[in-house]
Amino acid sequence: MYINGTNSIYMGLAEGERVCLPLNMANRHGLISGASGTGKTVTMKVMTESFSDAGVPVFLCDIKGDVSGLVTPGEQTDGMEKRIDKFGLRDCFTYRSYPVTFWDVYGETGHPVRTTVSEMGPDLLARILGLTEAQQAALNVVFKIADDRGLILTDLKDLRAVIGYVNQHKADYASTYGNLATVTLNTIIRSLLPLESQGGDLFFGEPALDINDWIRTDSEGHGMINLLDCTKLSLNPVLYSTMLLWMMADLYEKLPEVGDPEKPRLVFFFDEAHMLFTDTPKVLVQRIEQVVRLIRSKGVGIYFVTQSPSDIPGIVLAQLSNRVQHALRAYTPAEQKAVRAAASTMRQNPAFNAEKRISELGVGEALISFLDEKGVPDIVRDASVICPQSLMAPASKEDIDICFAKDGMSKYDQAVDNQSAFEDLNYMSEIEAQKAALEAEKAKLEKEKAELEKKKQKEDAAAKKKTERRIAQIERQIINTGFSILRRGLLKIWKK
Ligand SMILES: Nc1ncnc2c1ncn2[C@@H]1O[C@H](COP(=O)(O)OP(=O)(O)OP(=O)(O)O)[C@@H](O)[C@H]1O
Ligand SMILES: [Mg+2]
Structure with a gap:
């Protein structure tokens, strides 16, 4: 007291x-x-x-x-x-x-x-998830990449999205952080499941x-x-x-x-x-x-x-x-x-x-x-x-x-889902998908254009040939006409 x-x-x-x-x-x-x-x-x-x-x-x-x-x-x-x-x-x-x-x-x-995943940090999170030392090292790299790329790790879906992103682009990061094995990253993703099923995911989010x-x-x-x-x-x-x-x-x-x-x-x-x-x-x-x-x-x-x-x-x-x-x-x-x-x-x-x-x-x-x-x-x-x-x-x-x-x-009392890595990566993949679709359409159109040009060249060549043939025909006719006039002239002279 x-x-x-x-x-x-x-x-x-x-x-x-x-x-x-x-x-x-x-x-x-x-x-x-x-x-x-x-x-x-x-x-x-x-x-x-x-x-x-x-x-x-x-x-x-x-x-x-x-x-x-x-x-x-x-x-x-x-x-x-x-x-x-x-x-x-x-x-x-x-x-x-x-x-x-x-x-x-x-x-x-x-x-x-x-709290947020980033506030918790990779070491404590690795303990909650029961990760091995190698998996913990990989998780540290995931946090580092998220940090470098300005990706905010708020909840577990953010973490899952960033691990997916790192897995997709691991070749780009190999020279900076060493090789990251897909199997290791997948194990980390799998380790999130029991935490989520025990309601542990409620702990990660906002308002923190x-x-x-x-x-x-x-x-x-x-x-x-x-x-x-x-x-x-x-x-x-x-x-x-x-x-x-x-x-x-x-x-x-x-x-x-x-x-x-x-x-x-x-x-x-x-x-x-x-x-x-x-x-x-x-x-x-x-x-x-x-x-x-x-x-x-x-x-x-x-x-x-x-x-x-x-x-x-x-x-x-x-x-x-x-x-x-x-x-x-x-x-x-x-x-x-x-x-x-x-x-x-x-x-x-x-x-x-x-x-x-x-x-x-x-x-x-x-x-x-x-x-x-x-x-x-x-x-x-x-x-x-x-x-x-x-x-x-x-x-x-x-x-x-x-x-x-x-x-x-x-x-x-009310959870809020602010924009963070999950939304950013989804947005980025949407933009990338749009870009890829536009590039595919552009390539298709260029191919069509090339084909059209080729076809046109072929058609032009055929038309040219036809015209040339006609000209030759006409020239032959002109010559023939010349001969007829000449022959007719000669005949007239001869009949006289
Ligand atoms: N200082 C006290 N004054 C009055 N009663 C007490 C006091 N300390 C303990 N008691 C009595 O003993 C009971 C058990 O005490 P308490 O719950 O604090 O034990 P505990 O050591 O916390 O047990 P556990 O390890 O099971 O949690 C209380 O419900 C209360 O009736
Ligand atoms: Mg007690």
């Missing part, structure tokens, strides 16, 4: 003392971990409400559909009332709702989240999300909570994790540097974070580590939520300074190792054995280790996490609809 003027959020109580996260250290990232049902989602909700009250916008993923209760006031029960007293919240706790914008890649339960629309406050200065419905999306772990990685990368690229702000500009919760690292190529893990490391100075805090810290690669884990560790089971040797590792990353508290305590924690209890406001890790505290002010259960459809109608984000 954010208590005005404290510059920190109150997360839990340990031995009668408040455990708080200083807002100026909230961009140093964090981890909420624990076995199933131990209280991770509730902790994420408590943090979300607190950030919102402190004027910090939040982005979070709803994997199980159990986070939407943020739009509904919590239920007053005996248990809640006891907790309010236990945590000393009597003066500041109210059962209340929070400002939420609902998002959904499929556009069914929230405003669609879209302007990341600044996630960084809003409501009229009372509460940070807007952006809730991405991931119930369907998370069934496709590669698309889910790559998409969220794109979001982080996009935030990193588009936001200006702010150094160490008094409070974060945005806090991002990444639930079921293990999906991001399962079967992920090393280069992408490095990229995640890089984005996580650098995004801090843009004022963005990233909190991974997962069952065990061992789900997160060491290089990324090392960047997560604020830890909330709920209970972990420690039955198998692998689980015991994970518990030992989780305990060892926290600054030890002489009052208890963290490794032993992790497996004894009850629901809603956690070992908490935050940075203090100077950035020094505090000793780990054995705490009970406070309760959220909004509803812990999912919200009703009516409450969600009310929120949906007034969040001002309806500009994303």
Whole structure:
């Protein structure tokens, strides 16, 4: 809970003392971990409400559909009332709702989240499509050619059209980019089909999300909570994790540097974070580590939520300074190792054995280790996490609809198909077809002309011959006539 003027959020109580996260250290990232049902989602909700009250916008993923209760006031029960007293919240706790914008890649339960193929880039797209290194290299060339030719890659049909174009003209590009095999390009085209059938194509298009629309406050200065419905999306772990990685990368690229702000500009919760690292190529893990490391100075805090810290690669884990560790089971040797590792990353508290305590924690209890406001890790505290002010259960459809109608984000609801590579290439092939038809007609006419000339030459030659024959005939007749006159003259002379 954010208590005005404290510059920190109150997360839990340990031995009668408040455990708080200083807002100026909230961009140093964090981890909420624990076995199933131990209280991770509730902790994420408590943090979300607190950030919102402190004027910090939040982005979070709803994997199980159990986070939407943020739009509904919590239920007053005996248990809640006891907790309010236990945590000393009597003066500041109210059962209340929070400002939420609902998002959904499929556009069914929230405003669609879209990006363009070119914004996603060939590397992340290759991961979604499950391409091999050679196919990824070819995809990079396709993007490069599209860029050189000014072809805009917005949606998947643009990509398909440009791959088709490259295939047709690959001989022209061979000297610049090397040989591109038709079979490779065809495989990339085929790999688009499963993505489309899973509805992944809805993610590529316009209007594309302007990341600044996630960084809003409501009229009372509460940070807007952006809730991405991931119930369907998370069934496709590669698309889910790559998409969220794109979001982080996009935030990193588009936001200006702010150094160490008094409070974060945005806090991002990444639930079921293990999906991001399962079967992920090393280069992408490095990229995640890089984005996580650098995004801090843009004022963005990233909190991974997962069952065990061992789900997160060491290089990324090392960047997560604020830890909330709920209970972990420690039955198998692998689980015991994970518990030992989780305990060892926290600054030890002489009052208890963290490794032993992790497996004894009850629901809603956690070992908490935050940075203090100077950035020094505090000793780990054995705490009970406070309760959220909004509803812990999912919200009703009516409450969600009310929120949906007034969040001002309806500009994303209607997809728009702007002119891009698909239309440009279609136009170009139409023009080329027209040109080819005109050239064919011209060639036909020229052939006809030549034939006519030939025919005319033949006819002229025949006419000339005929005329010449006639002239010769006439000349012969003239001569004959001359002879007749002469003969007649001679006869006259002779008769005399
Ligand atoms: N801080 C808390 N205050 C009150 N009740 C809590 C608290 N934390 C957890 N609970 C109770 O425990 C239940 C399970 O908690 P939660 O859903 O947060 O577990 P989880 O670790 O997210 O589980 P999963 O891994 O299955 O998602 C909640 O529905 C709530 O009843
Ligand atoms: Mg949960």
